[in-house]
Amino acid sequence: MNYIIWNKIDKLKDLEPEVWFNSYPQSKTKTLILIDDVYVIFAEDERKNLQLDENSTNDDVAKAYIKKLEEENKRAEEEAKNREEAEKSLVDKVNQLEKDKLNLSLANVQVLEQMEKEKQDLALANVELMEQVQTYKAELESKIKELEKLIKNNG
Numbered sequence: 001m002n003y004i005i006w007n008k009i010d011k012l013k014d015l016e017p018e019v020w021f022n023s024y025p026q027s028k029t030k031t032l033i034l035i036d037d038v039y040v041i042f043a044e045d046e047r048k049n050l051q052l053d054e055n056s057t058n059d060d061v062a063k064a065y066i067k068k069l070e071e072e073n074k075r076a077e078e079e080a081k082n083r084e085e086a087e088k089s090l091v092d093k094v095n096q097l098e099k100d101k102l103n104l105s106l107a108n109v110q111v112l113e114q115m116e117k118e119k120q121d122l123a124l125a126n127v128e129l130m131e132q133v134q135t136y137k138a139e140l141e142s143k144i145k146e147l148e149k150l151i152k153n154n155g
Contacts, residue, residue: 001066006020024040031044035069041061
């Protein structure tokens, strides 16, 4: 990052001193420092804010402010990276949950299909058993009648 300590006489960013004085009235009594053509600070204020020694130079103030900006930018980048990683992790978890949900749904369908097949098999087996019972019943009734005839004839 670059900085300019303005002398209140020369143009700054191709603007006359009066433009700066009008935009930043403090610049009439304080030392304006322009950092990276973006940040306007006043040395006297930032010296206090940054807790620098009263005897620190304007260059010291500018460098300390730049260091603070770089630290803030680094922190912001780390926070953004952490948020991005957390978001990616959350998206991965949501995707896994969706896959698990789909797999459970498929398993549920398979279980229901198997249950339906077993239900049909049981119904068929029940019908077969009923047919066998009817056949045995008919055979028993026939044998009972034969026995009754035999008893009548022998008796």
